Amino acid sequence: VQSRNQQTLQLFGYDVATQLSTTLLTEHSNTWLNLHDDLHFLNQQDTFIWASERDGFKHLYLYRTNGELIRQLTSGDWVVTSIAAIDEDTGIIYINGRKDTPLESHVYAVDMQTSSVQRITELGKHHDVKFAKDASIYVDVFSDINTPAQTGLYFANGQFITWLDENKVSANHPLAPYASEWIAPEFGTIAAPDNTQLHYRLYKPANISGKHPVIVYHYGGPRAQVVTNKWGGNRGLMFQYWAQQGYVVFSIDNRGSYYRGKAFEDPIYKAMGSIEIEDQKLGVDYLRTLDFVDPAKIGVYGHSYGGYMSLMAMFKAPDYFAVGVSGAPVTEWRLYDTHYTERYMGSPNTDKAAYDAASVFPYANNLQGELLIYHGMADDNVLFTHATKLYKHLQDNAKLFHVMDYPGKKHSIRGKNTQIHMFKKITHHFDTYLK
Known part of the structure; x- marks a missing residue:
């Protein structure tokens, strides 16, 4: 009980x-x-x-x-x-x-x-x-x-x-034609201010000469992990494509994410959207030390909690992130699943200040870069209301942004052609405003 x-x-x-x-x-x-x-x-x-x-x-x-x-x-x-x-x-x-x-x-x-x-x-x-x-x-x-x-x-x-x-990548395997151009990512760690080691994954373009734009992919929320030594599926292939097109692709698992013990998770308690962004900024600080990174061309992309993170990154750290893509984002925690949200944020009745601080709305007027928001209009996890409330807020404050909504689609935007469209749209946004 x-x-x-x-x-x-x-x-x-x-x-x-x-x-x-x-x-x-x-x-x-x-x-x-x-x-x-x-x-x-x-x-x-x-x-x-x-x-x-x-x-x-x-x-x-x-x-x-x-x-x-x-x-x-x-x-x-x-x-x-x-x-x-x-x-x-x-x-x-x-x-x-x-x-x-x-x-x-x-x-x-x-x-x-x-x-x-x-x-x-x-x-x-x-x-x-x-x-x-x-x-x-x-x-x-x-x-x-x-x-x-x-x-x-x-x-x-x-x-x-x-x-x-066996699924061996032999001559007849669907991946075989791409094997010669495959880019293996690097893994490493960055120390947080409390000396906690944060794991990162880094894809470098095949041609490393010159300065390159960066796409930071994150999730950042509880009970999840991005940086793993595991086949990445469709999204992993997208990272591979971006790296082959000249992007640096970077991910770091911030404090608050999973499989590192309770002390690693607890900093987000009644403070969602805070320590996660600070740790993502540490990742950008590291990227800025690399000779092949263009520090003025760093973008951010995430879906679900990662979409929320993209908004917070664009709104709270506009000097770090020039371009953002936010998929199916939570924008106001009072509108999300009660059991999930109250586990990490307490009760909205007694922890009003924490909920206010974790909402994207107090920071939205700081938007400076090019932001794309996409959302499934039939999303029964993060309701479409999250997106429309933000659309209205940004419009009311004369902030320009980009939108791609998917009629009839739920939280994961499923469907082969629909997912192809989604990834093409995300790539087009970065190609247009980040390259």
Whole structure:
């Protein structure tokens, strides 16, 4: 049971015979609790496994069914993302986690008796796995930033069995004609003022001579991550195209994003649109030190929370970002999903100042650069009202901007030709105003 302010969670046990409930455990946070479904009761003994962020990182704990804590099963400055499977006969828990690097998801075998943790999957890849019910085998869909997803079948110890979809980039593969011009991005870190390391990804144009415009792509919000060693899908191919067309393409995961522990997430509490922009500015400060970057031609692009970030970047840091693209943006948090928003922002009734400061409207009059806003008119996640309220505000203040709305489209602007249109429009905007 979660409290209304999402800072306390209680796990109850219910006795069917007596119809009485008892509190097995209580979790509390001074900011918010991230919900999960990692609760597993063991069949062969009166115990269960529970996940908690009580030590700052999501880890596993072993409890008796009366609520007595037996021991912590995993620990360290890394996160368990989920329980993949449990083999009670061997006493092994198979978990998805980020122990080796936050940029890759791996499967680890955790010994319930010794708490030893052993990586099963290959380093240098990002793995999405599904175990059989008896935890004997698993399907692994894995990729890296330069290699599209491959699917294999493996024994629980990581031994390869067979390909389900090798998807090898051979002569007949759709990517083969583009292999010779493929640009592999670089990864690195930048230190924030508190010495927190922020991970970035950087695509350099093939011809690095001269000064180049930059497209900064970001998301920036909670429970999400942009900088990963994982195949990027359609958007990743778009980054590749932009780099081949002479753009520098850059992303940095600011504080507030996921898989780095609770202290990394918490700075956005009741302060959305603040620390995220400061960290994105740190990224631009780094870009300005590179000889091949034109510091006057830096653009920004994001969708959903990233669209909100693009607006805040253009409005709060006009000296950093000359051109912006904002897709399906939240513009006013009072208009968004209650459970999501109040988790990070508190109640609009008691935290009015925080909501006011997190809205884009107090800063919109600072718009100087060329801003494109696009939105699905049937968006049932971030309602189209977010966009129209901003349109009116900018019009009322005589601020010029660009619009592309998609009739009948929801939050992700799906549909092959529609997505082609969307990416062509975004590219045209940057080509027109940033190159």
